[in-house]
Amino acid sequence: MPETKATKNQSIKMENKYKNSDAYRAVIHDLIPGGAHTYSKGDDQFPQLAPAAISHGKGAYVWDIDGNKFLDCSMGLTSVSLGHAYEPVLEKVKEELYKGVNFQRPSYIEKEMAEAFLALIPCHDMIKFAKNGSSVTTAAVKLARAYTGRDLVAFPGDHPFYSVDDWFIGKTACDRGVPEKTKELSLTFKSYDIESLKALFEKYPNQIACIITEPEKEDDQPQGKYLKEAIELAHKNGALFIIDEMISGFKSALPGSTTKYKVEPDMCTWGKGIANGFSFCALTGKKAVMELGGIRKTGEEKVFLASTTHGGETHALAAGLATIAEFKKHNVIAHNHKLGDLLMSGLKKAIAEKGLEKNIHIGGTNWFSYALFKDEKGSVSLVFRTLVQQEMIRRGVLYQGAFVPCFSHSEEDIKYFINAFAESCEVYQQALQNGVDKYLIGPETKPVFRKHL
Numbered sequence: 023m024p025e026t027k028a029t030k031n032q033s034i035k036m037e038n039k040y041k042n043s044d045a046y047r048a049v050i051h052d053l054i055p056g057g058a059h060t061y062s063k064g065d066d067q068f069p070q071l072a073p074a075a076i077s078h079g080k081g082a083y084v085w086d087i088d089g090n091k092f093l094d095c096s097m098g099l100t101s102v103s104l105g106h107a108y109e110p111v112l113e114k115v116k117e118e119l120y121k122g123v124n125f126q127r128p129s130y131i132e133k134e135m136a137e138a139f140l141a142l143i144p145c146h147d148m149i150k151f152a153k154n155g156s157s158v159t160t161a162a163v164k165l166a167r168a169y170t171g172r173d174l175v176a177f178p179g180d181h182p183f184y185s186v187d188d189w190f191i192g193k194t195a196c197d198r199g200v201p202e203k204t205k206e207l208s209l210t211f212k213s214y215d216i217e218s219l220k221a222l223f224e225k226y227p228n229q230i231a232c233i234i235t236e237p238e239k240e241d242d243q244p245q246g247k248y249l250k251e252a253i254e255l256a257h258k259n260g261a262l263f264i265i266d267e268m269i270s271g272f273k274s275a276l277p278g279s280t281t282k283y284k285v286e287p288d289m290c291t292w293g294k295g296i297a298n299g300f301s302f303c304a305l306t307g308k309k310a311v312m313e314l315g316g317i318r319k320t321g322e323e324k325v326f327l328a329s330t331t332h333g334g335e336t337h338a339l340a341a342g343l344a345t346i347a348e349f350k351k352h353n354v355i356a357h358n359h360k361l362g363d364l365l366m367s368g369l370k371k372a373i374a375e376k377g378l379e380k381n382i383h384i385g386g387t388n389w390f391s392y393a394l395f396k397d398e399k400g401s402v403s404l405v406f407r408t409l410v411q412q413e414m415i416r417r418g419v420l421y422q423g424a425f426v427p428c429f430s431h432s433e434e435d436i437k438y439f440i441n442a443f444a445e446s447c448e449v450y451q452q453a454l455q456n457g458v459d460k461y462l463i464g465p466e467t468k469p470v471f472r473k474h475l
């Protein structure tokens with residue numbers, strides 16, 4: 023990590039080297055459309071002075087292909103809940119790897135995982151595995167349509183992401199390639215607003231198959247009360263309710279907001295974080311619904327639920343089992359929440375000390391906090407966001423506007439982050455006074471969901 027005046031007794035040395043990164047950037051877009059396998063990892067999401075690719079990670083740190091070391095903040099898009107290359111998980115993965123990873127029939131470990139995961143979520147009876155979150159959110163939507171015999175699906179239009187599949191992407195600015203007829207089957211409402219949901223059911227009586235929503239995103243929302251009312255409302259209208267725990271799972275609680283708020287959705291979807299970055303995702307649900315994907319009811323019409331070559335890959339399931347064990351053994355949730363609280367209060371203090379309350383807003387929760395950056399006129403600004411990314415990266419923090427604590431982060435890391443942020447705020451102040459162009463090198467980042475490139 024480069025040294026800054028924020029690190030004790032050490033000289034300021036803030037510039038990283040990007041020779042290999044620049045060479046990588048120069049060719050990668052000819053090889054891989056978008057240059058990455060998640061749009062949010064792409065070059066248009068980072069400032070020019072940023073690593074192009076990571077060589078390896080350990081704990082809460084990553085090293086880029088030039089050897090620069092960074093404190094990690096989003097931990098593999100929030101999937102690495104314990105830490106990079108976390109030994110107790112690696113040990114279990116290695117054991118499984120040497121036994122073979124994929125067979126003609128299910129592996130014994132599928133039963134072990136099914137029992138272990140379902141024990142975490144008592145309101146659900148059955149589970150189906152997959153490798154990606156989108157596969158399970160789409161499977162949940164399909165089951166709801168099959169169960170209810172209805173076509174329409176609804177989700178909060180102000181939430182960022184539920185699936186790469188057409189039922190969701192068709193409602194975003196990036197709807198090219200999605201048939202108009204498919205788009206018409208998806209409806210949106212305002213998140214955590216029961217009146218908005220009521221209006222939707224009134225407008226489309228007996229037509230909505232399901233509501234799918236993330237359970238909570240901000241501290242100051244009435245999540246528990248809302249979720250209870252929304253589930254009741256959906257059921258009263260003959261629709262199923264799906265809670266997408268992709269981000270909240272293993273972060274808001276163990277296993278997630280569903281148990282934290284003691285609500286009983288028909289299905290839940292799980293992914294990021296449940297196997298410490300390994301590719302293991304899951305759909306859980308009530309028997310009456312999930313059994314539709316089964317093969318026991320001879321004579322009934324078959325529902326082709328999730329069916330994947332790699333869904334039962336043994337080492338990913340072993341990673342999941344080891345992750346559950348570590349979360350229980352160490353009370354990882356309490357550790358992460360404590361650090362998250364420390365971070366949020368530290369950032370708010372730093373912002374107040376620099377008089378930037380009108381320009382930087384810290385929101386979210388102690389398990390996923392984010393910062394919103396505004397220009398001198400008070401408008402949300404990608405230019406200022408990019409400037410802060412640039413300044414944080416200069417100081418050895420690979421920052422994209424959000425911080426998700428993991429078990430490998432320490433209080434020292436949080437203090438380092440806050441100091442780096444406070445220093446970045448000084449640059450912010452100067453940029454507000456003298457013009458941001460004088461400080462930002464290269465173009466600003468762009469929204470992932472945009473109509474035009």
Ligand SMILES: Cc1ncc(COP(=O)(O)O)c(C=O)c1O
Pocket residue numbers: 153154155156157159183184185186236266268269293294
């Ligand atoms: C809330 C939510 N649901 C579903 C997904 C899809 O997960 P995946 O990228 O594994 O397909 C994401 C991914 O960012 C997500 O944030």
